[in-house]
Amino acid sequence: MPQLNGGGGDDLGANDEMISFKDEGEQEEKISENVSAERDLDDVKSSLVNESENNSSSSDSEQAERRPQTRADSESYEKTRDYFSEALRRQQDGGFFKSPHYPSYPFLIMPDLTNPYLSNGSLSPGARTYLQMKWPLLDVPSSAGIKDSRSPTPGHLVSTHTKPKDPKNGQEKMFNNLPVVQHAHHVHPLTPLITYSNEHFSPGTPPSHLSPEILDPKTGIPRTPHPSELSPYYSLSPGAVGSIAHPLSWFMQQQGQPMYSIPPGGFRHPYPALAMNASMSSLVSSRFSPHMVTPPPHSLHQTGIPHPAIVSPAIKQEPGGDNISPSMHAKSPVPAKKEEDKKPHIKKPLNAFMLYMKEMRAKVVAECTLKESAAINQILGRRWHSLSREEQAKYYELARKERQLHSQLYPGWSARDNYGKRKKRKRENKPDSKPEDFSVRTKKQCVQYLPSEKMCDSPASSHGSMLDSPATPSAALASPAAPAATHSEQAQPLSLTTKPEGRMHHHFSLLGKASESSSSSSSSSSSSQPSISIPIGTTGSQSNTPILTRPIPFTSLHPSILSPPSPFHQAALRSHHSLFQSQPLSLVTKPTE
DNA sequence: CGTCCTTTGAAGTGA
DNA sequence: TCACTTCAAAGGACG
Numbered sequence A: 001m002p003q004l005n006g007g008g009g010d011d012l013g014a015n016d017e018m019i020s021f022k023d024e025g026e027q028e029e030k031i032s033e034n035v036s037a038e039r040d041l042d043d044v045k046s047s048l049v050n051e052s053e054n055n056s057s058s059s060d061s062e063q064a065e066r067r068p069q070t071r072a073d074s075e076s077y078e079k080t081r082d083y084f085s086e087a088l089r090r091q092q093d094g095g096f097f098k099s100p101h102y103p104s105y106p107f108l109i110m111p112d113l114t115n116p117y118l119s120n121g122s123l124s125p126g127a128r129t130y131l132q133m134k135w136p137l138l139d140v141p142s143s144a145g146i147k148d149s150r151s152p153t154p155g156h157l158v159s160t161h162t163k164p165k166d167p168k169n170g171q172e173k174m175f176n177n178l179p180v181v182q183h184a185h186h187v188h189p190l191t192p193l194i195t196y197s198n199e200h201f202s203p204g205t206p207p208s209h210l211s212p213e214i215l216d217p218k219t220g221i222p223r224t225p226h227p228s229e230l231s232p233y234y235s236l237s238p239g240a241v242g243s244i245a246h247p248l249s250w251f252m253q254q255q256g257q258p259m260y261s262i263p264p265g266g267f268r269h270p271y272p273a274l275a276m277n278a279s280m281s282s283l284v285s286s287r288f289s290p291h292m293v294t295p296p297p298h299s300l301h302q303t304g305i306p307h308p309a310i311v312s313p314a315i316k317q318e319p320g321g322d323n324i325s326p327s328m329h330a331k332s333p334v335p336a337k338k339e340e341d342k343k344p345h346i347k348k349p350l351n352a353f354m355l356y357m358k359e360m361r362a363k364v365v366a367e368c369t370l371k372e373s374a375a376i377n378q379i380l381g382r383r384w385h386s387l388s389r390e391e392q393a394k395y396y397e398l399a400r401k402e403r404q405l406h407s408q409l410y411p412g413w414s415a416r417d418n419y420g421k422r423k424k425r426k427r428e429n430k431p432d433s434k435p436e437d438f439s440v441r442t443k444k445q446c447v448q449y450l451p452s453e454k455m456c457d458s459p460a461s462s463h464g465s466m467l468d469s470p471a472t473p474s475a476a477l478a479s480p481a482a483p484a485a486t487h488s489e490q491a492q493p494l495s496l497t498t499k500p501e502g503r504m505h506h507h508f509s510l511l512g513k514a515s516e517s518s519s520s521s522s523s524s525s526s527s528s529q530p531s532i533s534i535p536i537g538t539t540g541s542q543s544n545t546p547i548l549t550r551p552i553p554f555t556s557l558h559p560s561i562l563s564p565p566s567p568f569h570q571a572a573l574r575s576h577h578s579l580f581q582s583q584p585l586s587l588v589t590k591p592t593e
Numbered sequence B: 001c002g003t004c005c006t007t008t009g010a011a012g013t014g015a
Numbered sequence C: 001t002c003a004c005t006t007c008a009a010a011g012g013a014c015g
Helices: A009-034 A043-055 A060-073 A075-091 A146-150 A170-177 A249-253 A278-287 A326-330 A336-342 A351-368 A371-385 A387-408 A435-441 A473-478 A531-538 A569-580
Strands: A108-109 A130-132 A445-449 A506-510 A588-590
Touching: A351 A387, A387 A473
Parallel strands: A445 A506
Antiparallel strands: A108 A130, A445 A588
16 A cells, blocks of 8 residues: 555655645745745746746655755744654654654654543543644643543444454554554655554653553554554445544544544443444544644543534533533433523534645645635645545545544534534625636736646646545545546646635736646536636636635745645646746736726 | 635535 | 535634
8 A cells, every 4th residue: 555655656645745845845944034925926936936846856755854954943843843853753763854744744643542432531631642743732641541541442332443353452452453554754644643653653752551562562662563463544445444443543542532522421422322433433533623632631621621523602612511511412412492502513524625634734834934724725725636546535534434423423413503603604706607707706916827837737636536526435546546647637726716805905816727638618527516616717818727816925835835746747747837937927907896 | 803715525405 | 416505624814
């Protein structure tokens, strides 16, 4: 598997990632220092282009590795670095900073063998051995006694995954079974969610609760499973998934806190019927918000930690837990009347992209000067497209499991339940809107930026994901990793776009040229969604042109970030580049009205 | 303080 | 079945 050796399909994705970061880091640094937003767009643009090319061509991994250093000045970086540097140091002989492609990986998790759901109290802080790598979320329970949570893990909870349970300690076995795949230097984006390698756990502070067996006798660090122990990562067919240990399973366990609300009572089994398997558990944890974990263990009440999935506005204020009473989520326990008022808000399970965003956001933020989530999300969206199918498939799989878990936890829950809870503004722009409409609607000044290439070329990517979000990730996996190749036509990136009226003062439009091959038709054949992409594409003179309309500082938008070109497509990109390179940047002001 | 913005995907609703 | 809407995360921006 790619993940294991870092080879194969991973290359594309990995490279992309690396490239982008490295460059960005440098660029960003430069920019931040000198620039500024004031910098002419042209300049920025050109610089971006140049760098992107350079970057793409250059060895990514190395650069990526360096990146952290370049950003040393970054506060966040420093901070983060401190947090995990030590921890990682052990894991990776070389040192974390050298190689991680995904330095930002938010979570380093230490194996906590306890059943996530069972963890006493479920949320015993101690149980949460979870390191946030890049972000301040580092939560390394020094104390922890976590293990207490080891408490009897109901067989049913663990059962499925732990099938090959170790007689001695089922949990341990699970841990071992975990696909431990990631090499530090080749970390997959999911890493945060899925800690494949025990090594990741290694912590400066080895969890006291770890069972000795897992720990490396020498280092005290969790031992790396023997290769034979490693299970294929997501190699299973969807159906099979449930039966095997999920890569995240350990994650979940340690967390002690399930992603979805778990009754404070701990795993008293509010959901007796729920047969949670490790994989699900892992998912649960994966979604676990770092923030939830972050707080000093001691400060948290064991039972008081609100589950991410459950957010009751009213209750939100009370961290504690009354809101989370087991009864509440479990089955509709709360009296009808109050229920309405107090009923905890059960959040929707995160979809694949959301999971991806969660994981990668910090990284992107660190890479960029941008802080605006909207801008970050655009980048993430592009990056998402640039992910290989395999990579996306992983997220789809995770998302699928999340949904599964969610459904089990909240059998009666429906997405509809949340409708109207959040007053959302309606998107005025209807999907059907025509290009013209769109342009009209958008009242923004837009700088149309011909993608010089890379910006929009995202190309590389496999749009695959969107095209077919694999119902069964495995299927996706099965498919050739090479994303781009197959879908050259879709190279067309998603259009960053949109929005109307608004608050934007300046909008930059990125006009990406659609690949020639691409049909004039919508940029994204894939999405059935009303997404803006379609209209946008047409917006420009070029049908497939994606437009980025947003006040995103170019300084922070590095092409590579947006969509790291896979080496695979480099050539193609260049060709495109040449085509459009000559085109001038046009400043377009769209009259609002 | 509440909403917007932005992304993709899942799920709900209505026709 | 299709088209469309809402919500999920996140955090700066805005009114």
